[in-house]
Amino acid sequence: MRSYDLSPLFRSTVGFDRLTRLMESALKTEDQGNAYPPYNIEKRGDDDYRITMAVAGFSQEEIDIVTQENALTVIGKSRKDDQAAPQTQYLHRGIAARAFERRFQLAEHIRVTGAALENGLLHIDLVREVPETAKPRHIPIANLGQASTALPTGQTAN
Structure with a gap:
């Protein structure tokens, strides 16, 4: 059984206690042999992800996929x-x-887009959809020191 001390990683962070607990509980879960069924998490694009689980012997009727808040349960x-x-x-x-x-803990703005069962593998597709209000905005900086190049509000340069 392996044990990891994650405290050096989190000494300079503030407000990430929940993240620390999630990482430690994930490591404990894997160490205790609760790794059935095996799974992969793939990053397929900038905002596209796929969880693939080996569920040989299970039919579609025997598998339930539930999302609630920021959690995905299979x-x-x-x-x-x-x-x-x-x-x-x-x-x-x-x-x-x-x-x-x-159970998988999903990050904020992650949404399940679909699932398929193929050759004993369950594929769950996820996408990150950040709302426009949460995306960063670039604010132009006006140069007030040089009045000759600044345009009055509402006018554009030709």
């Missing part, structure tokens, strides 16, 4: 054991089909 409910015939005897059962619940 729930897998396996009905394989209920449907298996009572006389089925496994010599080796290596395909994991247990129920799971995987």
Whole structure:
């Protein structure tokens, strides 16, 4: 089991306590063996992301995707054991089909745009949509020291 001390990274930050707790809890979760099902997070463009989860053995009806506030939860409910015939005897059962619940903390302005199940992989597409009011604006600086080049308000140069 590995343990990481993240305190040196956060000594010079103010107001990022929540981020620190999220990172530490994510590291603890992975160390405790709660890594089922495995997943990848891809950055596909400036504002496009994709989460890919390995959910072999699950059908669309057995997977639930829920977003609430800034959290994405993927729930897998396996009905394989209920449907298996009572006389089925496994010599080796290596395909994991247990129920799971995987939570992802989403950053602000991240929205789920769609999901698809293909060849045992669940793809969840995300996009970051920052509203115009939250985007940075560039404010032009007027040069008041040189009155001869400044234009009166409302006039433009030809």
